[in-house]
Amino acid sequence: MYHLLRGLHEHLTRKDEFSIIIIGLDNAGKTTILERIKTLYTRTPGLPPERIGPTVGQNMGKITLPSTILQFWDLGGQRDIRRIWEKYYDECHAVAYVIDASDKARLDEGWEVFDTVLSSPQILHVPLLLLANKQDVPDALTVEEIRENYEDWWQRRHQPGAWETEDQPERVASLDVMGVSGLDGTGIKEMVDWLFIRVQNATRKKDQSDS
Numbered sequence: 001m002y003h004l005l006r007g008l009h010e011h012l013t014r015k016d017e018f019s020i021i022i023i024g025l026d027n028a029g030k031t032t033i034l035e036r037i038k039t040l041y042t043r044t045p046g047l048p049p050e051r052i053g054p055t056v057g058q059n060m061g062k063i064t065l066p067s068t069i070l071q072f073w074d075l076g077g078q079r080d081i082r083r084i085w086e087k088y089y090d091e092c093h094a095v096a097y098v099i100d101a102s103d104k105a106r107l108d109e110g111w112e113v114f115d116t117v118l119s120s121p122q123i124l125h126v127p128l129l130l131l132a133n134k135q136d137v138p139d140a141l142t143v144e145e146i147r148e149n150y151e152d153w154w155q156r157r158h159q160p161g162a163w164e165t166e167d168q169p170e171r172v173a174s175l176d177v178m179g180v181s182g183l184d185g186t187g188i189k190e191m192v193d194w195l196f197i198r199v200q201n202a203t204r205k206k207d208q209s210d211s
């Protein structure tokens with residue numbers, strides 16, 4: 001009887017765990033976003049922005065939501081560190097790609113790297129969210145402007161029909177873009193909600209196709 005009840009209790013309180021990677025160029029604001037998530041969702045506040053330095057390697061933060069644990073992996077964005085990203089692709093359930101919407105000089109570089117991420121086969125069917133960070137900066141590009149800028153870049157960069165995978169055009173057209181500020185917290189809850197819903201939907205779809 002005890003075992004039965006314990007089994008039932010474990011079943012009812014079981015939490016699914018999902019891993020989400022946060023990637024993007026150096027200085028995009030990934031760690032600031034992660035620390036803001038920690039402050040909003042855990043009892044231990046995240047580091048204040050002035051104590052955050054460039055990430056050499058990775059940072060991890062775990063938050064508990066109803067029946068779900070989200071594990072965020074913030075990966076360093078400096079050029080030489082980017083090659084570690086793909087080691088996380090096989091195990092991740094969602095990808096958040098961060099763009100510094102206030103740094104117009106580095107947008108093209110950000111899209112180059114984003115393009116490589118989009119064409120990685122391991123994450124082709126993984127939920128992907130584009131975050132236009134630093135929305136607190138007065139002349140930062142809005143979500144709409146970021147989307148247009150990416151589409152312009154795409155036209156300039158690619159010949160018509162030169163998609164690297166069949167799913168790529170659909171993926172770009174249906175790309176979700178969200179405006180956030182790791183600094184003042186704007187949009188961070190919406191970001192977490194989006195990821196929470198999308199990882200669960202993706203699991204359900206997978207369960208259905210497995211059965």
Ligand SMILES: Nc1nc2c(ncn2[C@@H]2O[C@H](COP(=O)(O)OP(=O)(O)OP(=O)(O)O)[C@@H](O)[C@H]2O)c(=O)[nH]1
Pocket residue numbers: 024025026027028029030031032033049050052053054055056075076077078133134135136137180181182183184
């Ligand atoms: N104004 C503003 N500044 C921000 C925001 N997010 C981050 N920053 C600043 O941008 C700089 C880089 O932030 P980080 O969070 O260290 O950037 P990162 O993407 O983790 O960089 P790497 O670890 O090198 O890949 C810091 O000076 C932050 O204070 C934001 O939302 N608004």
Ligand SMILES: [Mg+2]
Pocket residue numbers: 030031032053054055074075076077
């Ligand atoms: Mg960092």
